[in-house]
Amino acid sequence: QVQLVESGGGSVQAGGSLRLSCAASGYTYSSNYMGWFRQAPGKKREGVAAIASGGSRYADSVKGRFTISKDNAKNTLYLQMNSLKPEDTAVYYCAAGWGGRWWLLLQADFGHWGQGTQVTVSS
Numbered sequence: 001q002v003q004l005v006e007s008g009g010g011s012v013q014a015g016g017s018l019r020l021s022c023a024a025s026g027y028t029y030s031s032n033y034m035g036w037f038r039q040a041p042g043k044k045r046e047g048v049a050a051i052a053s054g055g056s057r058y059a060d061s062v063k064g065r066f067t068i069s070k071d072n073a074k075n076t077l078y079l080q081m082n083s084l085k086p087e088d089t090a091v092y093y094c095a096a097g098w099g100g101r102w103w104l105l106l107q108a109d110f111g112h113w114g115q116g117t118q119v120t121v122s123s
Contacts, residue, residue, distance in 0.1 A: 002026045002112040004094045009117030016084050016121070022077040022094030022114060032098035035110060036068060036079045038090035038119075045093070047105025049079060057103045062088075084121045091116040 008020040020036065035050030049058045049068035056068050067080040077094055093116045100109030 002096065004096060004112055004114035006092065006094045006114045006117040009092060009119045011120040011122065012084055014085055014121055014123050017080070017082045018084065018119060019081070020079040020092055020094075020117060020119075022079075024075045024077065024094075024096065032096065033100075033102035034070065034077045034094065034096045035102065035105065036077075037093045037095055037105075037107065037110075038088075039093070039116075040087075040090040043090075045107060047107070048092070050102045050105055051077070052102050054103075057105060059105060081119070084119075086121050086123045089119060089121050091118050 003025045005023045006020060012018055033050055033052035036048040037045050038048050039045040047059055048062055049066055051068045051070055065083045070077045094114040095110035096112045097110040102109055
């Protein structure tokens with residue numbers, strides 16, 4: 001059974017940084033792809049970043065500020081978030097999938113999800 005457990009969320013002032021982690025188990029981590037999504041209050045869940053053996057992809061809203069990476073030895077996915085803005089406030093979800101179009105950052109291509117971690121950015 002695949003389990004994804006996020007950590008690292010919290011509250012930070014605008015311009016600050018946070019690093020999210022996602023510990024994965026029961027998943028062929030070294031292959032396929034993983035990603036981060038977020039959902040702000042009253043808004044739809046949106047793709048933030050994804051990573052696969054072929055590279056990584058970011059939403060335009062976070063390009064140049066966020067970096068996705070993974071440590072295969074630790075079975076852990078990361079999201080380094082710098083220059084945070086109030087509009088980055090959301091619940092952030094880790095997701096994993098295979099066989100889909102991961103570069104499009106669409107929920108439908110990710111079959112496993114974590115429980116989410118709250119990120120709050122104050123102005």
